[in-house]
Amino acid sequence: MHIVFFAHPTFLRHQSMPRFAQMLVEGMQARGHQVELWSPAAHLVRLPAPAFLKKWFGYIDQYAIFPATIRRRLKAWAPNTLFVFTDHALGPWVPLIGQRPHVIHCHDFLAQFAALNKIPESVTGWTGKQYQAYIRRGYIRGQNFISVSKRTQHDLHQFLSVRPHRSEVVYNGFNQIVEVLDPTQARARLGEHTGLDLELGYLLHVGGNQWYKNRRGVIELYNAWRSLGQISLPLLLIGTAPDAALQQTHGQSPYASDIHLLTGVEDQLVRWAYSGATVLVFPSLAEGFGWPIAEAMAAGCPVITTQEAPMTEVGATAAFYISRRPATDEAADWATAGAQVIQQVIELASPARQTVVAAGLVNACRFETTKALNRIEEIYQEIIQSFEAA
Numbered sequence: 001m002h003i004v005f006f007a008h009p010t011f012l013r014h015q016s017m018p019r020f021a022q023m024l025v026e027g028m029q030a031r032g033h034q035v036e037l038w039s040p041a042a043h044l045v046r047l048p049a050p051a052f053l054k055k056w057f058g059y060i061d062q063y064a065i066f067p068a069t070i071r072r073r074l075k076a077w078a079p080n081t082l083f084v085f086t087d088h089a090l091g092p093w094v095p096l097i098g099q100r101p102h103v104i105h106c107h108d109f110l111a112q113f114a115a116l117n118k119i120p121e122s123v124t125g126w127t128g129k130q131y132q133a134y135i136r137r138g139y140i141r142g143q144n145f146i147s148v149s150k151r152t153q154h155d156l157h158q159f160l161s162v163r164p165h166r167s168e169v170v171y172n173g174f175n176q177i178v179e180v181l182d183p184t185q186a187r188a189r190l191g192e193h194t195g196l197d198l199e200l201g202y203l204l205h206v207g208g209n210q211w212y213k214n215r216r217g218v219i220e221l222y223n224a225w226r227s228l229g230q231i232s233l234p235l236l237l238i239g240t241a242p243d244a245a246l247q248q249t250h251g252q253s254p255y256a257s258d259i260h261l262l263t264g265v266e267d268q269l270v271r272w273a274y275s276g277a278t279v280l281v282f283p284s285l286a287e288g289f290g291w292p293i294a295e296a297m298a299a300g301c302p303v304i305t306t307q308e309a310p311m312t313e314v315g316a317t318a319a320f321y322i323s324r325r326p327a328t329d330e331a332a333d334w335a336t337a338g339a340q341v342i343q344q345v346i347e348l349a350s351p352a353r354q355t356v357v358a359a360g361l362v363n364a365c366r367f368e369t370t371k372a373l374n375r376i377e378e379i380y381q382e383i384i385q386s387f388e389a390a
Contacts, residue, residue: 003033003035003036003084004035004077005024005036005037005038005084006085007087008086011046011061016291017086017087023369024105024373031373031377040065040069042061067096080101080387082101082103083100085104085139087107088109088145089111091104091134091140092134093138094138101384102383103146103380105147106147106148106156107288108155109156109158109159110288111128111132112135114132115132121327143166144383145166145168146168146379147168147170148288151288151309151310153168171313172291173368173372174368181299183275187272190269197234198276201277203222203234204238204279204296204301205237206238207292208239209239209243213284213285214325215239217283217325217331217334219237219246219253220249220334220335222253222255222281223253224336235255237260238270274301275299275301279345282304282305282306282311285324289310290305290311293311293314294314294363294364298364300360301360302348303315303319304341306322307321315363320344322341
């Protein structure tokens with residue numbers, strides 16, 4: 001096959017989307033397909049200017065200059081070339097492809113719902129709403145879609161006005177190395193790099209400041225668990241630098257000295273963190289997939305997460321579940337109930353913990369990169385065959 005992948009520009013400094021795109025590119029190249037990666041170049045955005053102007057310069061690079069480049073390049077590619085949009089947020093470029101064979105990968109529609117005032121926890125301004133509508137007008141013209149979870153597929157269908165030619169679910173494949181490391185050694189190595197005493201274990205969360213990651217809820221769970229007074233383990237929150245709200249929640253905790261907000265952590269350290277953790281606490285309010293659940297299990301770490309899709313899709317029967325944090329005064333009761341689950345996992349005797357870890361490892365096999373790429377390749381080929389038969 002001839003495949004052209006569309007990806008976000010590197011100047012946006014995204015992390016997960018470039019990794020996903022690179023996984024697709026390298027995977028299809030390894031399978032013998034002719035591949036190109038198209039993304040907007042930094043023209044105006046590289047000029048010296050205030051931050052607010054650079055943002056608008058970036059939009060011009062993406063939605064004014066790059067479309068002209070696409071139209072010019074399209075002339076050189078055969079009619080049966082498959083055009084792959086690695087994220088539905090690249091929707092504005094979809095109409096440029098016209099009736100050529102294509103497929104759109106979908107990750108989550110949280111920004112789309114927020115722009116329609118359907119998520120109380122996330123408020124979108126007027127310009128943000130216009131931008132999300134612009135994206136939506138593009139991807140709804142697509143005909144073939146691959147979603148990373150059944151929940152994402154369900155959300156996609158709410159936005160489509162007509163039934164697509166094809167809508168498939170392919171769970172994510174690991175886009176970086178995840179392996180089981182000796183917990184004692186992992187704690188020692190992580191401790192050396194952070195200066196923390198992690199010998200007895202720790203609670204772990206991995207994620208950014210997005211509203212749905214519920215980092216505040218992680219600290220609330222930790223506070224409630226520590227108040228049980230049975231054991232003291234530190235909490236590590238690995239991710240982007242904390243925002244003001246998280247800093248305030250952290251500062252108000254009576255156990256603040258044991259809560260460590262780690263930023264700029266390299267991938268290898270994250271792998272050590274997973275393997276050395278006593279438990280991953282991942283009480284997300286929503287997700288498109290929920291990478292840390294699969295990564296933690298693949299590293300031999302028990303997982304506590306929210307009992308809602310897609311977290312339940314990823315965790316299956318191998319995770320421990322708590323309810324979704326309520327947006328009311330009932331949050332304290334939620335934290336108390338969640339603390340009991342944390343204590344349950346921490347108190348697991350060695351044989352029982354080994355059983356949990358083994359179940360997680362088996363579950364994580366569902367997300368092997370080769371399996372995901374094999375299924376994606378099949379779908380790509382079937383789309384091309386359908387186009388050629390038409």
